[in-house]
Amino acid sequence: MDRANRRQITGYSNPTVKFLKSLRDKKHRRREGRFLAEGLRLLTDARENGRVPEMLVMADKRDPHPLLDALIAAVDVAGGEIVETTPDILSKISGKDNPQAVAGVFAEFDTTxxxxxxxxxxxxxxxxxxxxxxxxxxxxxxxxxxxxxxxxxxxxxxxxxxxxxxxxxxxxxxxxxxxxxxxxxxxxxxxxxxxxxxxxxxxxxxxxxxxxxxxxxxxxxxxxxxxxxxxxxxxxxxxxxxxxxxxxxxxxxxxxxxxxxxxxxxxxxx
Amino acid sequence: MDRANRRQITGYSNPTVKFLKSLRDKKHRRREGRFLAEGLRLLTDARENGRVPEMLVMADKRDPHPLLDALIAAVDVAGGEIVETTPDILSKISGKDNPQAVAGVFAEFDTTxxxxxxxxxxxxxxxxxxxxxxxxxxxxxxxxxxxxxxxxxxxxxxxxxxxxxxxxxxxxxxxxxxxxxxxxxxxxxxxxxxxxxxxxxxxxxxxxxxxxxxxxxxxxxxxxxxxxxxxxxxxxxxxxxxxxxxxxxxxxxxxxxxxxxxxxxxxxxx
CATH class of the missing domain: 3.40.1280.10 (SPOUT methyltransferase, trefoil knot domain)
Incomplete structure (x- = not known):
């Protein structure tokens, strides 16, 4: 995990954590043109449909999974960013007590x-x-x-x-x-x-x-x-x-x- | 509104307000054997199906409605209690910004x-x-x-x-x-x-x-x-x-x- 596009975040006050949390709010989603999707299955559906997250956020302690490896590889290829953080911070981001072990930030689609x-x-x-x-x-x-x-x-x-x-x-x-x-x-x-x-x-x-x-x-x-x-x-x-x-x-x-x-x-x- | 079964509540710390709020929590519902239903239409469905609330809670400033009159009459006949309170307190009870103007407390049914x-x-x-x-x-x-x-x-x-x-x-x-x-x-x-x-x-x-x-x-x-x-x-x-x-x-x-x-x-x- 020493590639340029990888980061480890351990602090709640990190700007990236604030950015991710803000995406639960419609006003911020509109401003950023970004949204959050959670869960390996959902992100895999996205990937298989050609939608790769700009940023992938993962718990630093997680079970290995071939679909997660595929996701990481796809984000690497697309030049996206990979962020590792604690389960506690993931929980803060998702607003759920039992957060999914992985979340992704996507650009909103053209919906015309x-x-x-x-x-x-x-x-x-x-x-x-x-x-x-x-x-x-x-x-x-x-x-x-x-x-x-x-x-x-x-x-x-x-x-x-x-x-x-x-x-x-x-x-x-x-x-x-x-x-x-x-x-x-x-x-x-x-x-x-x-x-x-x-x-x-x-x-x-x-x-x-x-x-x-x-x-x-x-x-x-x-x-x-x-x-x-x-x-x-x-x-x-x-x-x-x-x-x-x-x-x-x-x-x-x-x-x-x-x-x-x-x-x-x-x-x-x- | 001077009958024995009518009360006016204006304080947030009133025990009845606390009781009503507690019914949003499963543990308290089980202990009390009571649950909360909101809205004139819902309470009217209940009444027409023979289910009259033990306690009816209404906003003190509300629009008159013949279905509300029918509900009040049914609660009176059944010997239930009628509580008037402020929209703010109703909002506190229901946990919603725009609460229904009326809510009722019912005994839980036998679900065997x-x-x-x-x-x-x-x-x-x-x-x-x-x-x-x-x-x-x-x-x-x-x-x-x-x-x-x-x-x-x-x-x-x-x-x-x-x-x-x-x-x-x-x-x-x-x-x-x-x-x-x-x-x-x-x-x-x-x-x-x-x-x-x-x-x-x-x-x-x-x-x-x-x-x-x-x-x-x-x-x-x-x-x-x-x-x-x-x-x-x-x-x-x-x-x-x-x-x-x-x-x-x-x-x-x-x-x-x-x-x-x-x-x-x-x-x-x-």
Whole structure:
């Protein structure tokens, strides 16, 4: 460990520790254009998808692992920095009592609509004003499972680069496409090419099961407490509802996206 | 507001405030046998399901609402206590910056398997070692939506009476059946009557879509990171898998339960 790009940090007040801790805060992430991802599995997903951390932070006492060796090698090749520190400081950085033994700093991705290739996948998930980072991450994870192309975040959503969203995505933040746009940007983009917009609706709608889905299908779910604005639903090509047998009139947003997404997947397969 | 069961609290150090705050902690909930639920809608769900809080806590400056009047009347009839306090103190109690204007203290329910009537519903959700209270609450909410009888928590799960679980359930903690048991208690109970045990499996299994579900169907999902123990899967009547098109090999536990639960609902209907 005597290469130029390696450092050992043992002090809590080290500027790098402060920088890493600051990435738990959205304002600092925006300013730095960087975010934090934790855990060997997640970082391996990133690496295998061509995303190598600019900085890799590891506990100085850790179990050896071939995937960690591969990660270190990739960071070396990319000219990134490797930092070793104590488990205590890692815990301070991650804000968890039992931190992962490894974390990485990544440059935030370009999340403009132009980065998406709609022909690359038959299903896309679209969330409007999604407030919960856990729901956001879960939608990315579900998108990966159903073979979606990615997640499009409409209007004021939670931050996809927050530690909670990255964690809940289980690595899918690195493998799914990701875009952030206003409705007024999204709709013209959608209508500039092929694409069916399907709204999960609480209003006048057809049953989600057996509805006429076509690829590429954009599955749109609304805010956790308010659902979709009426004009968003009206602009959709298809409004579908799921049975509600109980007292409540809605599902958790990530659950609604998953149930609908799996239905679209089965429908498009034939 | 001069009846005997009404009190005004303005001090942070008031013992009632300390008691209410302590209910955010599992150890104190167990000791007191009480839990906290917040929000007019949630408390109304509880009331309409015959669950009236022992103590109702309200902000002293609040908007009038007929549902709040109904709640106050129900607490009065049941001989419960009504406490008025400041928004600041309510915020202290709930641990949120924007607390709901009303909260209630409930006695914890009996959650033994004997309280469940399996003939009351065609679907039951079963979670094993579910660690995340948000997932737990979401499963209760989903259970309500699919007309499930309730949620059975196997082995060491998150606390269904935690503020996070109650909140995520959106009131379904009051309307769904709820049981906590070890696997060694659950399996004999299940086999003592009718019931198909369906495991969401990552191993050898049939596709979840079109699988031969029969009522009452017990949908079993495993721990967030480890999935189900092998012997639990083998003891199940049916092992089903959902398509995994991406890099990951699993779904969020609450998502898996929902996708599978909606499939069972559709299958049993037709």
């Amino acid at each position: 609509l132009a980065t998406l290739d709609r022909s690359a996948a038959p299903i896309w998930l679209v969330a409007q004003a999604l407030r919960d980072p856990g729901n956001l991450g879960t939608m990315l994870r579900t998108g990966d499972a159903i073979g979606a192309g990615g997640l499009i975040l409409i209007d004021d959503c939670a931050d996809p680069f927050s530690v909670e969203a990255v964690r809940a995505s289980m690595g899918a933040v690195f493998t799914q496409g990701l875009a952030q746009a206003t409705w007024d940007e999204f709709l013209p983009w959608l209508r500039s090419g092929a694409g069916q917009l399907v709204a999960a609706s609480l209003r006048e709608a057809v049953p989600y099961r057996g509805a006429p889905y076509t690829a590429p299908c954009f599955v749109l779910v609304g805010n956790e407490s308010r659902g979709l604005p009426d004009n968003y639903e009206r602009a959709s090509d298809l409004r579908v509802t799921m049975p509600m047998k109980g007292r409540a009139d809605s599902l958790n947003a990530a659950v609604a996206a998953a149930v609908l997404g799996y239905e679209v997947l089965a429908s498009l397969k034939g | 398997l004997a309280t469940l009537d399996r003939s009351a519903a065609p679907i039951w959700l079963v979670a094993q070692a579910l660690r995340d209270p948000g997932n737990l609450g979401t499963m209760l909410r989903t259970g309500d939506a699919i007309g499930a009888g309730g949620l059975i928590l196997i082995d060491d799960c998150a606390d269904p009476f935690s503020v996070e679980a109650v909140r995520a359930s959106m009131g379904a903690v009051f309307t769904q059946g709820l049981a906590q048991a070890t696997w060694d208690e659950f399996l004999p109970w299940l086999r003592s009557g009718a019931g198909q045990l369906v495991a969401a499996s990552l191993r050898e299994a049939v596709p979840y879509r079109g699988a031969p579900y029969t009522a009452p169907c017990f949908v079993l999902v495993g721990n967030e990171s480890r999935g189900l123990p092998d012997n639990y899967e083998r003891a199940s009547d049916l092992r089903v898998t959902m398509p995994m098109k991406g890099r990951a090999d699993s779904l969020n536990a609450a998502v898996a339960a929902a996708v599978l639960g909606y499939e069972v609902l559709a299958s049993l209907k037709g």
